[in-house]
Amino acid sequence: MSLRHKRWVLFLGSLAFMAAALLLPGEQSKLAALVLGAVALLIFLYCNMGELTQVEADSPRLGLLKQTVIFSFVFLALAMGAVWLVKTNHVSQRQEELLTAGLVCVLVLYIGNVSPRLPFNRYVGFRLPWTVADEDTWVLCHRLIGCLTLPVVVLYIAAVLTLPGRIVQVSVGLVLVVWMGIPGVLSGLFYHRKFRPKA
Numbered sequence: 001m002s003l004r005h006k007r008w009v010l011f012l013g014s015l016a017f018m019a020a021a022l023l024l025p026g027e028q029s030k031l032a033a034l035v036l037g038a039v040a041l042l043i044f045l046y047c048n049m050g051e052l053t054q055v056e057a058d059s060p061r062l063g064l065l066k067q068t069v070i071f072s073f074v075f076l077a078l079a080m081g082a083v084w085l086v087k088t089n090h091v092s093q094r095q096e097e098l099l100t101a102g103l104v105c106v107l108v109l110y111i112g113n114v115s116p117r118l119p120f121n122r123y124v125g126f127r128l129p130w131t132v133a134d135e136d137t138w139v140l141c142h143r144l145i146g147c148l149t150l151p152v153v154v155l156y157i158a159a160v161l162t163l164p165g166r167i168v169q170v171s172v173g174l175v176l177v178v179w180m181g182i183p184g185v186l187s188g189l190f191y192h193r194k195f196r197p198k199a
Helices: 003-023 027-047 049-053 060-087 093-117 135-162 167-195
Strands: none
Touching: 003 027, 003 049, 027 049, 027 060, 049 060, 060 093, 093 135, 093 167, 135 167
16 A cells, blocks of 8 residues: 555545544444544554654654554543543542543643654644644744643643632643643744745
8 A cells, every 4th residue: 555545544534433423323332433443543553654754664753653652542541441430420520520630631741741752744743734844843843842741730730629610621721722722823933934935
């Protein structure tokens, strides 16, 4: 299978599993379609990582990319376990919030740790139109993510502990707006200035 065909497999596979999750009846069948789709695509990505990312087979950067895919498997299993605990009423509402916050912290800490070391590629990392178009912009964005990780996690834990019942607002505000938003905006400005036509 050619590189072009492998890229199409990832793209069309993602669309197919999302469509199945939308069209299938029942919450459990939708969740099953998403999980099976994610697992299948992660396995395909792991097996073809070197060719898809154009990273040499003996490079330690390829190992880091594969490690990130393995982490995705583990995190998906943890998330499924958390969903099972919630759906079977094994946890209270406050415990559900703390469990969710714990999963968010694990995800943010892992991504923040590996982000500055991720090689420029189109498959693993913070993929915005400007970060995948220029390696310098990619490096800046991922270094900013790494720098913001620890302060965001500390603030996130403090906010979750002091603001019960506000897990969604805290997660959106600190993780999406601050941790992802600031690097996204600053790297976009960097890219725009770098490639803006000189008057």
